[in-house]
Amino acid sequence: MYFARLDDSPMFRTQIQSLEESAEVLRERCLKFHKGCRKYTEGLGEAYDGDIAFASALETFGGGHNDPISVAFGGPVMNKFTIALREIGTYKEVLRSQVEHMLNDRLLNFVDVDLHDVKDARKRFDKASLVYDQIREKYLSLKKGTRADITTAIEEELHSARSSFEQARFNLVTAISHIEAKKRFEFLEAVSATMDSHLRYFKQGYELLHQMEPYINQVLAYSQQSRERANKEQASLLERMHEYKKQIERDSRSSGNGLNDSPNVDGIQTIGRSSHKMIEAVMQSSTKGKVQTIRQGYLSKRSSNLRGDWKRRFFVLDSRGMLYYYRKQINRPAGVSQVQRTNNTPEHGSGLLSRLFSSHYHGIHDEKSVARHTVNLLTSTIKVDAEQSDLRFCFRIISPMKIYTLQVNAQNCRQYRFHVEYTRLLL
Numbered sequence: 001m002y003f004a005r006l007d008d009s010p011m012f013r014t015q016i017q018s019l020e021e022s023a024e025v026l027r028e029r030c031l032k033f034h035k036g037c038r039k040y041t042e043g044l045g046e047a048y049d050g051d052i053a054f055a056s057a058l059e060t061f062g063g064g065h066n067d068p069i070s071v072a073f074g075g076p077v078m079n080k081f082t083i084a085l086r087e088i089g090t091y092k093e094v095l096r097s098q099v100e101h102m103l104n105d106r107l108l109n110f111v112d113v114d115l116h117d118v119k120d121a122r123k124r125f126d127k128a129s130l131v132y133d134q135i136r137e138k139y140l141s142l143k144k145g146t147r148a149d150i151t152t153a154i155e156e157e158l159h160s161a162r163s164s165f166e167q168a169r170f171n172l173v174t175a176i177s178h179i180e181a182k183k184r185f186e187f188l189e190a191v192s193a194t195m196d197s198h199l200r201y202f203k204q205g206y207e208l209l210h211q212m213e214p215y216i217n218q219v220l221a222y223s224q225q226s227r228e229r230a231n232k233e234q235a236s237l238l239e240r241m242h243e244y245k246k247q248i249e250r251d252s253r254s255s256g257n258g259l260n261d262s263p264n265v266d267g268i269q270t271i272g273r274s275s276h277k278m279i280e281a282v283m284q285s286s287t288k289g290k291v292q293t294i295r296q297g298y299l300s301k302r303s304s305n306l307r308g309d310w311k312r313r314f315f316v317l318d319s320r321g322m323l324y325y326y327r328k329q330i331n332r333p334a335g336v337s338q339v340q341r342t343n344n345t346p347e348h349g350s351g352l353l354s355r356l357f358s359s360h361y362h363g364i365h366d367e368k369s370v371a372r373h374t375v376n377l378l379t380s381t382i383k384v385d386a387e388q389s390d391l392r393f394c395f396r397i398i399s400p401m402k403i404y405t406l407q408v409n410a411q412n413c414r415q416y417r418f419h420v421e422y423t424r425l426l427l
Contacts, residue, residue, distance in 0.1 A: 002177055003237065006244045007296065008169060010314055010326055019176045020118060025069060026183065027115045033061035034107040041099050044092040051089030055082050058191070074188040077219055081195050084212055088198065088205035098197040106190045114179055121172040128168035132161040140300060140310070140393075140407060159252060166248065170241050177237055181230035189223040192216055292319045301325065302405040310407065321377040323397070375399055 002019070005012065036057015043050015062078040063070025070076065139158045142151060195216050199209040296316040303309050314326040375397055383396040397404040 002180055003173055006241060016172065016176065019180060020122065022069065023115055023118050023176065023179050027111055029061055030107055030111045033057055034104060037104050037107065041096055041104065044096045048089040051085060051092050055085040058082050073183040077188060078191055081191060084208060087208055091205045094201050095197055099194055102193045103190050106186065110186060114182060117175045118179060121175040125168040125172045128165045132165040135161040166245060177234065181234055184230055185223040185226035188219055192219045192223060294319060300407040323375040323377060324372045326372045375404060
C-alpha cells in the first residue's frame with residue numbers, strides 16, 4: 001500500500017516525487033498508445049494496414065517483462081493480445097464503434113482528466129507550501145517582546161496556512177493514489193474488453209479468438225478484483241487522511257491552550273499522564289530490543305557557523321534516547337520507481353498472469369538512504385531556554401561533542417520539549 005505514513009517528511013516527499021515522475025512517463029505512453037489506437041480505428045476500413053498499426057502501438061505500450069511500469073499496469077498480459085491481433089487483422093472493420101468507445105475514449109479521459117488532476121494538484125501544493133514556509137518564518141522570527149495582538153494575528157495566519165498546506169498536500173496524495181490505483185485495472189480492462197468484442201463480433205476469426213476466451217475472462221476477472229481492491233484502498237486512505245487531519249487539529253488546539261503552562265521544579269512542563277505512560281511504555285519495549293519512535297517532526301536548528309542562521313531539519317526521537325536529524329534528501333534520478341519482487345504470489349492463476357501479479361508492487365523509499373546526524377541524550381543535558389536568545393520556543397541540547405540550539409513552532413513546542421526532556425530523565 002502506498003503512503004504507509006502520511007507525515008510530511010523527506011521520505012514522504014521523495015515518494016511523491018517518484019510517483020509523479022512515474023505518472024508523467026505513463027502519460028507519454030498513454031498518448032503514444034492513443035495515437036496508435038486512433039490510427040487503428042481509422043484503418044479498420046482499410047483492413048490489414050490499420051490492424052498492424054494498432055498491434056504495433058499496443059506492443060510498444062505494453063513494454064516488456066523487465067519494464068516495471070508495464071508490469072504495474074499489465075503490459076506483459078497485453079503481449080499475448082498483440083499476437084492475436086496480427087493474425088485477424090482483416091476482420092477489424094466491424095469493431096470501429098466498439099473500440100472507439102471502450103478504448104480510445106477511456107485513454108483520452110485518463111490523460112485529460114486523471115493525469116491532468118495530478119499536475120493541477122502539484123501546482124496548488126507548491127503554492128500552498130511557499131505561503132506556509134513564508135508565514136512560518138515570519139512566526140518564528142517573533143521576539144519575546146512582541147505585542148500580544150500581533151502574535152495572535154500571526155498565529156492565526158500560521159494556522160490558516162497550515163490547514164491550506166495540509167489540504168493541498170492531501171489533494172496531491174489523492175490525485176496520485178487515484179492514478180496508481182486506476183492503472184492497475186484501467187488498461188487491462190479496456191484492452192480486455194476490446195478483445196472480448198473481437199471474440200463476439202469476428203465470426204471469421206472465431207476459432208482463433210475462442211482459444212483465447214478463458215484467458216480473456218481471467219484478465220477481466222483480475223481487473224474487476226483490482227478495481228474492488230483499489231476502491232477499498234482508496235476508502236481506507238481517505239479515512240486515514242481524515243483521522244490525520246483531526247489529530248492535527250486536536251494537537252493544534254492542545255498546543256494553543258497550553259503554551260503558557262509553567263514548568264515544574266524539574267524544568268519539565270506539565271503534560272497529561274497519557275504522555276508519561278506512552279513514553280514509559282515505549283522505553284520499556286526498548287529494553288527488550290525493540291526500538292520505537294517516540295516523536296518526529298520538523299525543528300529549526302541554529303547553524304554553528306559565524307552567521308548562526310536557522311535551518312529547518314527533520315528530527316526523530318527513538319526509545320534508545322537517540323535524537324536523529326536529517327540534513328538533506330537524496331535526490332533520486334529522474335525516471336520510474338523500482339518494483340519490489342515478492343515471493344508471496346496471490347492466488348489469481350498461473351503462467352503469465354501469475355508472474356504479473358507477483359511483480360505488482362512498488363518498493364518504498366528506505367529512510368536509511370537519507371543523510372542524518374545523531375545526538376545521544378544519554379550523554380547530553382537539556383536546557384529549556386537557549387542562552388543569549390530572545391526568540392520564542394528555544395531550547396538547547398548540550399552533548400560532549402556539540403551544543404545544539406533548537407527552535408520549535410507553537411504546534412510542537414510543549415510536546416517536543418517534553419518528550420526530549422522526559423526521555424532524558426528515564427535514561
